[in-house]
Amino acid sequence: ACSGCITSAETVMLEKQSLDEFLSSINKGKAVIVSVSPQSRASLAVHFGLSPLQVFKKLTTLFKTLGVKAVFDTSCSRDLTLIESCYEFITRYRQCHLTTDEKSKLALPMISSACPGWICYAEKTLGSYILPYISSVKSPQQTIGAIIKNHICQMLCIRPEDIYHVTVMPCYDKKLEAVRDDFVFQVEAQGEKITEVDSVLTTGELLDLVKSRSVDFASLEESPLDKLLANAAEGGHLYGVHGSSGGYAEIIFRYAAKTLFGKEIVGPLNFKTIRNSDFKEVTLEVDGETVLKFALCYGFRNLQNVVRKIKAGKCEYQFLEIMACPSGCLNGGGQIKPKAGESAKDLIQSLELKYMENVTEADPLENPIIKGLYAEWLDEPGSEKAKKHMHTEYHPIVKSITSQLQNW
Template sequence: MERFSTGLRITDLNDFINPSQDCIKSVKTSKNGNVKSHSVADGSVFRKVEINLNDCLACSGCLTSAESVLINAQSLDPVYEVLDENKAYLEGSSIRAIKRIVVFSISPQSCVSLAVFYNYNFEMMMGKIAAFLKNIGVHYIFDTLFSRNFSLIKTAEEFITSFKTNKGRLPLLVSACPGFVCYAEKTQGSYIIPHLSTVKSPLLITGSLVKNFLAEKIGINKECVYHVSVMPCYDKKLEATRPDFYDPVNSSRDVDCVLTTEELQKLMGYYKVDLTVLPPASVDCFSDFASDAASHPKAHRFMKHEGGGSGGFCDFVLKYASQKLFGLAVNEVKMVALRNKDFRECLLQSDDGKVLLRFAVAYGFRNIQTILQRIKRNRCEYDFVEIMACPFGCLNGGGQLRHQSLDAVNDAYERLPSISPLEMHSALQLLDDWKSFQGSKAMNRMLHTQYSSLEGRDDALRAVQW
């Protein structure tokens, strides 16, 4: 649990269930001079007791069997199992194995962390990752940078609608961070839920593309596709397991397993890969499966979005809204730090100095608390806020490689060439193809989600010192 974000740790993963049995390591503490002793149920006295996750999974005193299955499903073990099944199938093993199409999607934050560690540039690192994964039996490798185009465009469109109708939804809070969403649902309820953007994160839009677009295009049932996504954040494991993203008819999740950057490196270690001798391979692109794929350029280029390593939502939506709402072209969004580097704002002003739009970025829970308190008191002056649970954003996620210079990771990301989603013609063409292929209602379900209040016990939250 220590690697999950603060938002998940303080909201208690188990607050919706009751303990199934007494904890086998529950303790009573008594002081005997300067020495603490711990007594368990049978009266035996021991020195300091340490409890780890394996103890909890074995005990299930406060962890349900369903949760233990969830945790196991979001680990390397099922990945090994699926790859081994495919290998046995291809080798004609007597063991009856089900062949599944394995798809990996890689976040740019994870790739850049590995690139800094191995001293490669971004494109070379992605090619090395693709080569490694294809060597161990993965069929398709995508990057989530492509799917982020959809997330940015749909978020901008949602903001325009909210701004024009202004039915109490402003400020619009982007929902790409599962740590913040979990915190909002479990502790803020009706105050904050209406403000959350309904647009899915790049992780989940990629999942929709894999299970509903790619599967149809290659002629295979979605339950026969095993989708693994590599993310910089442990919270993404829980995002992938939300019931909203599960198809009970086909027993299929949009994202079957989320691995962190660290776990991908462990996967490389398990297969004893030597990246230095591994020639880079090409990364797949969803536009290659579009109806007009022949008109798309085959060379896949990795392009970042302006506005930082957390997606650039504030940057793009402000540029988009200024043009659509006021006919003003904004070439560069200049954020001004207020309380700290993780709390920044940008004002769009008319020629006479009138403030037309107020946008902000709030990373880390102290800054999040400031925004939420202002909303509760009806004193929030912002129209749009990009929120992330981790200080410094997604490049600093809890699943990234440790002991790295955050400046080096950020610099490596910033060296990527940038592009506006509106200039990403292959993505725009795919969006049209997807709409005609699935239908507008089905596509809307694949791009949007909804959130609801899950408020429960919040005694611990009242004592938290932000």
């Protein structure tokens, strides 16, 4: 979504994120861990006529045959990002509504941060006025990287520098996200630099791997899942939140309604379509007054409209789930393309149905793996440790005089 703003240093880093690099890392004796996104699972499931669970089990077989040590699931780390986002929203809401100074009034709207296409656009095009509104919570991709390289490595008795962590994503911009300096850390002062995510493969590149090895994917055996970081229940089914781009607006809305206004919302939220199917809003009324107003805003045209309103101080929303791609992440540029004779619209409909096929809807706050991560490592949502490992910051990119002159 944002390929127009790649620097030459980023180009060099991106060239390293290839199938060849991934395969050679296994041969170099690194402990390779792969984290698969639920959108990629859905894309492969539609392509091969399987369920997301079957795809996940067959991918586990494929990767382990190649020598991969573990195969994880980013819907698990997404639950952690959702919990941190809920707490950040409540903090911002109270700051905005319970204090009188003008600066605190700028705590809202809060804007989701999981889409690197949007972040890249905001940093390189919109400038510093928009960045304070963007949630400081890392994306599910970076969160799972931080969990693996800071915590899981200790459980597995592997040094973080000996792990090569690959994600499978619906999106090329996730490669750009993985090479940000903000997602590199050092364990010791003079130690090696550790990257949370060493390489990103798109769903399409994974399909290329299947084809290049002449693997009959649908006939592969189904291996047991690595349950350390996967939303897979004992009964053998997958669980997670609804929402093909992460369900940020929905989960934060329900949490805020309960925490701030004592309203438990049962059943689906009533999202109203505004202008087009990629712009929807949901409201909560208490005593005839609208107290919460959130929006989903997908695609560049919609996000540019909403950004104009924020700049003019006329945005009526308290939370915005912004995604650069029309229809969100299921429709990412790295997904498998429609088959001959299939329209893009038909494919996205199939993906939306497939995404939650036999996946049980579950509250992130009840995720036993995430509860364990807080108990063993992060203490509690919003803690100092959570801020250190699960949050980040954004940087306005000031264009050099030369590039401004070139544009001019």
